[in-house]
Amino acid sequence: MQPVIELNELSVRFGARTILHDLTVGLYGRVIGLLGPNGAGKSTLIQTLLGFCPPANGAAKVFGHDIRSELASIRATVGYMPENDAFIANMSAVSFVRMMGELSGLPGDAALERAHEVLFFVGLGEARYRQLGTYSVGMKQMVKLAQAIVHGPRLLILDEPTNGLDPAARQRMLRLIHEMRDSGGMHLLLCSHLLRDVEETCEEVLILKAGRIVHYADLESERRANKRFVEIQTSGNDPGFEKALAGLGCECAALGAGRFRMVLPKDFELREIYRVAAERDLPLRRVNYRRDTLEDIFLKAMGS
């Protein structure tokens, strides 16, 4: 299977300062999260993939196209929504998006049709003839998204897409990301500080710190694997409960005060726990899948 993004000892320097150090990873997910504190090199990595910053060493490929020699092919398949303001104030949204579509290779008529469509898709249908300079922050974010998808890219790069959005607009942006992901034809690279946004949308996460990869997590696999770890809290303290659970084939550890942590065997039905508790007349207060949240993963990575 061809990776969406493949980095091979990629280094990027600005003058004497090295921004990215020997990054090596292959990313295959439909939605890939890029996390890291300020100055970690997330935006530089995106800009390098787009050919804005030349790599000092190593190689990077997008859909198998090398960023040094096949930049035009990469740019033809990528849509980019930058973090900062990016618009032409005295153009209407429909003209702006149409022009961007034409620059991506769409014929004039098709670009106009697509501009209308994507502006309706992002929720700016009624405001599409207004000048961009009059738009609110949230609307400008949506226009940036519209221009990034007007040509139907295979990879959409979103740099902080929920920046400056109110909760309702943020939800709408996340819904659009879900819809685009589910449309099947598009991969997304999502760079965000908001762990919740990444956790809600991404399948793979790459965490950068000071220009180095400190953690790579396949969230989908972890989500599946973590379903085997369960935490239970009972109302009373029944020492026999631990043995009864072990009798079901679970690895079980009592944590005290009615709390147990268990590793479930394969094909284990969760209702068995409720049955054993009922037999022992032991009320269950809490049954949770124990899994590392993205925040746990991120904090661990930052501490490493």
Added chain:
Amino acid sequence: MAVYKHTYKAWTGRPTPAWSRFLILARYGYARLFHSRFLLLFFALCLFYPFVCLAYIYLSHNTTLLATLLIPASLLPAVDGRFFYSYSIVQGAFAYLLTALVGPALVSPDLANGALPLFFSRPFSRAEYAAGKLSLLLALLSLITWVPGLLLFAIQSSVAGWDWAKSNLWLAGAIFFGLGVWVVVLALIGLALSAWVKWRVAASALVLGVFFAGAGFGAAINSVMRTNYGTLIDLEQMVRIIWSELFRYDSGAEISVSTAWIVLGLTCGVCVWLLARRIRPFEIVK
């Protein structure tokens, strides 16, 4: 996908050829420029003098009309190198004013709100971007300089006869080459200053300042230092020296033609360097 469905679907059509995409910028640029009535009126005004020249050519060859107006044909100056030299000075000045009006609106709006990364994240290079913006100015300035100049030459040739055209063919080359050089210099200066100053009004002032300040400082240097090297920073003088050579008209300038060519070449080089420094998808903040 239909508008009412509001769902995402990728576009799967055949893309346009990459070589022609720089013209998209020129097309949108014209649409924006001619949205302004003032600019439209000014553009029409720029074509007034060529019509005056046309009327003069017609009059100078219409003996019946001259006789009716009681104007002796010998009193009218000939349509020659000096005629087209004067034409170049007038139209060159209009081209300069048009550059000050149009040039700053080219790159500064894209820079002001960080739109450049959107252009360069597409299969569209910096060179294509510059070519697109430059082609707008080149075409616009050509329409008021060498294009009507060559039309006047063609009309004069048709009324004066084949012998006149044959013996004055060099004039066509001088019109095209002399005004073409001025158009290129103006377009590059307009574009470079537009790329360096985000505020459009300031960019316009800077375009005007480059020429007025150049002429003023040049004159001041000449009078204080008792030299003529101050003229080197007066670009208008430089191009007049080149025109006087091309139109075989002695303007009495003390700077050599080769020096004038070098100054204009250096100016173009500096403008290209400024554009290469400024037209980038992102800025490195030191």
